[in-house]
Amino acid sequence: MLHTINKSPFERNSLDSCLRLSVKGSPILLIEDGVLAATRGTSVSDKMATAMNDHPMFVMGPDLQARGIAGDSVADGITVIDYGGFVDLVVEHGTVQSWL
Amino acid sequence: MLHTINKSPFERNSLDSCLRLSVKGSPILLIEDGVLAATRGTSVSDKMATAMNDHPMFVMGPDLQARGIAGDSVADGITVIDYGGFVDLVVEHGTVQSWL
Amino acid sequence: MAETEIEFDTAGITKKFMYVNRKAPYGTIYALEVLEAVLISAAFEQHACIVFIDDGVYQIKKGQNTDAVNMKNFSKTYGIIAMEKEDADEDEDMDMVWRIIVEKESMEARGLTADDFVIDVEVIASTELAAIMAEQEIVISG
Amino acid sequence: MAETEIEFDTAGITKKFMYVNRKAPYGTIYALEVLEAVLISAAFEQHACIVFIDDGVYQIKKGQNTDAVNMKNFSKTYGIIAMEKEDADEDEDMDMVWRIIVEKESMEARGLTADDFVIDVEVIASTELAAIMAEQEIVISG
Amino acid sequence: MKFGILVNEGPFTHQASDSAYHFVKAAIEKGHQVMRVFFYYDGVYNANKLSAPQSDDRNLVKMWGELGSEHNVDLVVCIAAALRRGIVEDNLADGFRISGLGQLTEVGIAADRLVVFGD
Amino acid sequence: MKFGILVNEGPFTHQASDSAYHFVKAAIEKGHQVMRVFFYYDGVYNANKLSAPQSDDRNLVKMWGELGSEHNVDLVVCIAAALRRGIVEDNLADGFRISGLGQLTEVGIAADRLVVFGD
Numbered sequence: 001m002l003h004t005i006n007k008s009p010f011e012r013n014s015l016d017s018c019l020r021l022s023v024k025g026s027p028i029l030l031i032e033d034g035v036l037a038a039t040r041g042t043s044v045s046d047k048m049a050t051a052m053n054d055h056p057m058f059v060m061g062p063d064l065q066a067r068g069i070a071g072d073s074v075a076d077g078i079t080v081i082d083y084g085g086f087v088d089l090v091v092e093h094g095t096v097q098s099w100l
Numbered sequence: 101m102l103h104t105i106n107k108s109p110f111e112r113n114s115l116d117s118c119l120r121l122s123v124k125g126s127p128i129l130l131i132e133d134g135v136l137a138a139t140r141g142t143s144v145s146d147k148m149a150t151a152m153n154d155h156p157m158f159v160m161g162p163d164l165q166a167r168g169i170a171g172d173s174v175a176d177g178i179t180v181i182d183y184g185g186f187v188d189l190v191v192e193h194g195t196v197q198s199w200l
Numbered sequence: 201m202a203e204t205e206i207e208f209d210t211a212g213i214t215k216k217f218m219y220v221n222r223k224a225p226y227g228t229i230y231a232l233e234v235l236e237a238v239l240i241s242a243a244f245e246q247h248a249c250i251v252f253i254d255d256g257v258y259q260i261k262k263g264q265n266t267d268a269v270n271m272k273n274f275s276k277t278y279g280i281i282a283m284e285k286e287d288a289d290e291d292e293d294m295d296m297v298w299r300i301i302v303e304k305e306s307m308e309a310r311g312l313t314a315d316d317f318v319i320d321v322e323v324i325a326s327t328e329l330a331a332i333m334a335e336q337e338i339v340i341s342g
Numbered sequence: 343m344a345e346t347e348i349e350f351d352t353a354g355i356t357k358k359f360m361y362v363n364r365k366a367p368y369g370t371i372y373a374l375e376v377l378e379a380v381l382i383s384a385a386f387e388q389h390a391c392i393v394f395i396d397d398g399v400y401q402i403k404k405g406q407n408t409d410a411v412n413m414k415n416f417s418k419t420y421g422i423i424a425m426e427k428e429d430a431d432e433d434e435d436m437d438m439v440w441r442i443i444v445e446k447e448s449m450e451a452r453g454l455t456a457d458d459f460v461i462d463v464e465v466i467a468s469t470e471l472a473a474i475m476a477e478q479e480i481v482i483s484g
Numbered sequence: 485m486k487f488g489i490l491v492n493e494g495p496f497t498h499q500a501s502d503s504a505y506h507f508v509k510a511a512i513e514k515g516h517q518v519m520r521v522f523f524y525y526d527g528v529y530n531a532n533k534l535s536a537p538q539s540d541d542r543n544l545v546k547m548w549g550e551l552g553s554e555h556n557v558d559l560v561v562c563i564a565a566a567l568r569r570g571i572v573e574d575n576l577a578d579g580f581r582i583s584g585l586g587q588l589t590e591v592g593i594a595a596d597r598l599v600v601f602g603d
Numbered sequence: 604m605k606f607g608i609l610v611n612e613g614p615f616t617h618q619a620s621d622s623a624y625h626f627v628k629a630a631i632e633k634g635h636q637v638m639r640v641f642f643y644y645d646g647v648y649n650a651n652k653l654s655a656p657q658s659d660d661r662n663l664v665k666m667w668g669e670l671g672s673e674h675n676v677d678l679v680v681c682i683a684a685a686l687r688r689g690i691v692e693d694n695l696a697d698g699f700r701i702s703g704l705g706q707l708t709e710v711g712i713a714a715d716r717l718v719v720f721g722d
Contacts, residue, residue, distance in 0.1 A: 001334050006622070006720075008366055008397045010451065013111050017222065017254055020305065020326045023334045032618045033369030036397065041453035062410030062625070066368045068403035068417070073453075082410070083629035090716050091604055091635075097220070097339045098719040100611070101476050106503070106601075108224055108255050110309065117364065117396055120447065120468045123476045132499045133227030136255065141311035162268030162506070166226045168261035168275070173311075182268070183510035190597050191485055191516075197362070197481045198600040200492070205702065206677045208638065208713035215712055229497050230611075233644050233684060241708045269502060272541040338711040341719055342611060342644065347583065348558045350519065350594035357593055371616050372492075375525050375565060383589045411621060414660040480592040483600055484492060484525065496687050497645050526616050529648070534689030545689075568615050570653030570664075575694065 002093040003055075006032035006100070009044045014099040019051050027056040027093055029086065030078075035063040040075040052077050058089065102193040103155075106132035106200070109144045114199040119151050127156040127193055129186065130178075135163040140175040152177050158189065210244065214295055217241055218249040218333060220341040221256030225275070226266070231259045232274045234342040235281070242284045245294060249332065250281060251301045252321070257310060260302075260317045275318055282319040303329050352386065356437055359383055360391040360475060362483040363398035367417070368408070372484040373401045374416045377423070379482060384426045387436060391474065392423060393443045394463070399452060402444075402459040417460055424461040445471050487511055488591035489521040492602030494529030495544035496537075501530050504601040505547060512555050520558040520591040521548070523580075525602070528566040531559070533577035549579030560587045606630050607710035608640040611721030613648030614663035615656075620649050623720040624666060631674050639677040639710040640667070642699075644721070647685040650678070652696035668698030679706045 003022050007014040015037055018028060028051070030037055037044055038059040051057065061080045064071070074080060081089070090096055103122050107114040115137055118128060128151070130137055137144055138159040151157065161180045164171070174180060181189070190196055219238050225231040238250055252259060259275070266273040285298035302321045307313070314323050324332070333339070361380050367373040380392055394402060401417070408415040427440035444463045449455070456465050466474070475481070489508060493500040508518050523530050535545045552559040559580045561571060566582055576582060592598045608627060612619040627637050642649050654664045671678040678699045680690060685701055695701060711717045 001336070006369070006619075008369070011113050011365075011397055013254060021253065021303070021330045021333060023330050026334065031622060033366045033397070036366060036400065036452070039453060043451040045453075063368070065407040065409070066411045066413065066415075067366065067400055068405035068407070070405060083625040084633060086626055087630045087633055087635065090606075090718060094716070095336050095339055096716065096718045097333060097336075098341050098721065100222070100341045100719065100721040101478070106227070106500075108227070111223075111255055113396060121395065121445070121472045121475060123472050126476065131503060133224045133255070136224060136258065136310070139311060143309040145311075163226070165265040165267070166269045166271065166273075167224065167258055168263035168265070170263060183506040184514060186507055187511045187514055187516065190487075190599060194597070195478050195481055196597065196599050197475060197478075198483050198602065200364070200483045200600065200602040205700075206639075208709055210709055210712040213712050217708075217711060227499050230644065236683060237643075237704055237707060240704045241711075243705065244708045244712065246708065246712065269499075269506070270542050271499070271502060272538070338717045339719070340609065340707075340711070340717070342721065347581075348520075350590055352590055352593040355593050359589075359592060369618050372525065378564065379524075379585055379588060382585045383592075385586065386589045386593065388589065388593065411618075411625070412661050413618070413621060414657070480598045481600070482490065482588075482592070482598070484602065494645065494688070526613065526645070529688065532689035534691055534694065536686045536689070538687070541687075564657075567655045568657070568660075569613070569648065570651035570655070570694065572653055575653065575689065 001026050001095045001097055002089050003028045004096060004098045005030050005034040008033040009037040018099045022055065024054045027058060027089060029058040029089060031060045032063055035059050035067065035069065038075060038078050039069055039073045045075060048075060060086065101126050101195045101197055102189050103128045104196060104198045105130050105134040108133040109137040118199045122155065124154045127158060127189065129158040129189060131160045132163055135159050135167065135169065138175060138178050139169055139173045145175060148175060160186065214246055215337045216247045216335065217338045217340065218251060218336040220339060221252050221259055222254040224255040224258045226269065226271055230342040235274060235277050237340060238281060245296045247297045249299045249301060249336065253303045254306050257302055257306050257312060260319055262316055262318050278319050301329065356388055357479045358389045358477065359480045359482065360393060360478040362481060363394050363401055364396040366397040367401045368411065368413055376484040377416060377419050380423060387438045389439045391441045391443060391478065395445045396448050399444055399448050399454060402461055404458055404460050420461050443471065485516045485597065486595045487516055487518045488595035488598040489518060490588060490598060490600045491521060491523050491527040491530060492525045494526040495535065498603045500601040500603060501544050505544060507599065508551065508557065518557045519595050520560055522588045522591060523561045524565050524588065528561045528569050528571045531561045531571055531577050531580040533575055545577045549577050552579040604635045604716065605714045606635055606637045607714035607717040608637060609707060609717060609719045610640060610642050610646040610649060611644045613645040614654065617722045619720040619722060620663050624663060626718065627670065627676065637676045638714050639679055641707045641710060642680045643684050643707065647680045647688050647690045650680045650690055650696050650699040652694055664696045668696050671698040
């Protein structure tokens with residue numbers, strides 16, 4: 001199962017709920033305002049680092065670019081992908097759970 | 101200045117931002133999903149109790165009723181009002197800051 | 201001009217659908233429209249897990265009275281879902297499993313108990329619910 | 343049928359308007375449409391405090407490139423606001439004070455500094471910003 | 485006292501328009517004047533006359549139009565927000581008019597209070 | 604692989620419809636089939652043919668219609684959600700059709716994957 005999060009971790013509880021309700025090993029993809037969780041040096045960086053012990057973490061490059069977040073601001077261990085990469089993740093991991 | 105909060109304190113950061121950016125003594129009115137902050141015995145009850153040391157706290161009765169929250173579930177010290185009471189608060193306290 | 205109706209062949213296929221409700225009722229309409237989606241899936245005889253997480257648990261809170269906000273009170277409709285579940289449970293010819301689940305942590309954080317709900321639910325802890333979620337084939341969230 | 347245009351008398355009145363931006367850009371359109379409201383208020387020669395709080399600070403982040411999401415990049419429009427502010431600052435005949443403010447706590451929680459923004463801003467701590475907010479006559483949030 | 489109102493959301497997905505409606509009604513009942521309700525962002529959808537809610541649900545488009553006519557409340561739909569969203573004279577409900585964003589600033593200046601309802 | 608898509612929000616206020624569009628486009632480019640995009644909740648506003656975005660902005664209503672026609676993607680607007688919001692045959696954009704909510708369940712069953720985009 002692939003989990004997608006499209007909300008800012010500073011504004012909403014989507015990331016928390018996803019982490020509480022996803023099994024170990026299932027990948028998480030940050031899209032739209034959800035990409036704000038991917039930058040290094042923020043108040044949610046520690047939470048993200050812990051999450052990445054249990055979950056492969058991906059982030060949408062086009063959404064990072066729109067928000068002016070340079071590639072070198074993205075925390076280590078997070079894979080930047082594009083829409084094609086999103087499609088591949090869905091194909092590979094089966095059911096998608098969108099944390100709306 | 102009257103502050104209104106229309107978002108659930110469990111889902112969003114509106115209550116936190118309001119508390120950080122409102123001067124002592126300014127009243128806070130909980131409306132719509134914001135009324136969920138008013139019930140006793142929740143994970144935000146302590147935060148609300150602290151907030152009420154600095155802010156008169158009001159809650160929209162019609163929104164409580166819609167969500168099935170009985171009057172006796174509302175924490176002590178919060179005043180339940182209706183739309184007319186909302187109007188009176190706006191008249192009395194001047195500018196309204198809606199924490200959307 | 202109305203376009204031609206298109207139909208896909210779904211005969212004999214039963215999938216595991218999960219409906220995830222995470223939003224409070226009335227502040228937004230999502231609760232009502234997810235409910236309509238759940239009801240329609242019964243006609244297709246699909247498996248359904250209806251789960252209430254986070255503020256979604258308020259959707260099935262007892263005692264909702266929308267007179268003063270003048271909005272449609274849809275909490276009674278959950279009774280229809282409970283009936284659909286009973287039908288699915290009782291009819292041995294029908295391969296259709298329905299579950300209505302509340303996440304324990306979300307319920308407790310809001311000071312609620314299973315007695316507060318308009319329908320019978322399974323109260324399940326997050327780790328177990330995560331495992332159930334991972335088995336689903338379709339997850340619809342609103 | 344178009345209705346008659348209605349106008350209110352606003353001659354000679356200058357009020358303190360505050361525009362509160364708390365949402366990230368692009369995920370929702372609020373940032374863009376608040377910006378349009380700020381620009382129009384300049385024509386009325388009103389005081390304006392444009393404040394960026396919470397995820398609103400990302401609205402003025404440098405380096406926004408929307409080519410791949412194919413949405414309108416409106417971050418350059420903030421330059422027009424900065425110009426309006428300069429006009430207000432320089433014209434002594436005009437009683438119009440404009441301020442562009444970022445809340446310090448919000449900026450720091452997101453690992454940003456004043457150098458990260460497309461326009462010059464005042465970085466102000468929450469307690470002081472609360473006092474400024476309390477003096478406003480109109481607060482528009484989107 | 486004179487009120488101005490800003491509605492940022494449409495008539496179904498969020499409660500904002502409902503809350504604004506009840507606020508305006510209560511203000512009028514208390515003898516206040518509501519000079520103008522300005523519909524911005526998705527709020528412009530409140531003026532879509534083709535809206536047909538279920539028979540057991542409220543019809544905010546109609547309710548706003550009637551409240552406006554009965555109590556002389558100026559219901560203004562922002563032209564820029566409306567064009568984007570496909571609200572034009574052809575599908576504009578009775579009681580509403582389409583005008584510029586300046587009308588929001590104007591009511592902010594002219595009214596004693598501006599109250600914002602949104603998401 | 605066969606995809607179904609659910610879009611829960613309109614073409615301006617949230618990015619959901621944009622993300623869904625780019626996902627569908629990328630899936631088709633990779634040789635997958637997108638059987639149906641189902642527009643629910645405020646998503647029905649994506650089919651409002653009167654939408655006229657600014658000339659320097661994208662026009663998702665038109666983009667969806669063209670993508671649907673070119674690649675044989677069934678674009679279905681939920682009739683119940685559409686009626687409430689005033690989307691009817693008269694203002695339905697080219698390439699879309701209005702049908703029942705059962706079409707969402709149906710594509711969930713028929714497709715290999717259903718991906719939801721919303722708020």
